[in-house]
Amino acid sequence: MNANFKAKFLQHLSSNKADNEGFTLIELLVVIIIIGILAAIALPSFLNQAAKARQAEGKNNVGAVNRSQQSFRLENDAFATDFAQLKIGIPTQGNNYTFAMTPTPTALRADVVATAADQQSVRDYMGSVIVIEGGDAAGQTAAVSCGEEEPVDGNGLGTVPDAADPAARCTGGVPVE
Numbered sequence: 001m002n003a004n005f006k007a008k009f010l011q012h013l014s015s016n017k018a019d020n021e022g023f024t025l026i027e028l029l030v031v032i033i034i035i036g037i038l039a040a041i042a043l044p045s046f047l048n049q050a051a052k053a054r055q056a057e058g059k060n061n062v063g064a065v066n067r068s069q070q071s072f073r074l075e076n077d078a079f080a081t082d083f084a085q086l087k088i089g090i091p092t093q094g095n096n097y098t099f100a101m102t103p104t105p106t107a108l109r110a111d112v113v114a115t116a117a118d119q120q121s122v123r124d125y126m127g128s129v130i131v132i133e134g135g136d137a138a139g140q141t142a143a144v145s146c147g148e149e150e151p152v153d154g155n156g157l158g159t160v161p162d163a164a165d166p167a168a169r170c171t172g173g174v175p176v177e
Contacts, residue, residue: 054095062099066144123147123148146173
């Protein structure tokens, strides 16, 4: 091949290459489709994590009230009747939950209920502290925290109803760990 022809041919190829920089429409569409698929997979996971973060307020506060009730009863031989007596700084209205002691604590049982503001995506929680009446553990307290299995499932969230039962447990819903 002629050297002059080779030089012209290489020059022609390099000049065409400079004009064709960029992406084709097909390449851009493939990238957009891949991003869309990844976003469709990640979004539900992200929303689930956000709901778990909101539920942490209910779990933590119910657990804190249970522990405080146990301490309060140890010092006073009675359960606290409101959050002010417990002195733990839990408001009755939080960011995601409304907290209430219901019914008024008895000598053998105290309950706290965390009702979610967003009933569609956040679970309700309930905690109870009971005084064990019989057996080797008589006079000691047992506590349990229960949560709904799923938001708005109507599964009858509840805790052990009888202080004579030494095993605190959930009668509806699932135990909170």
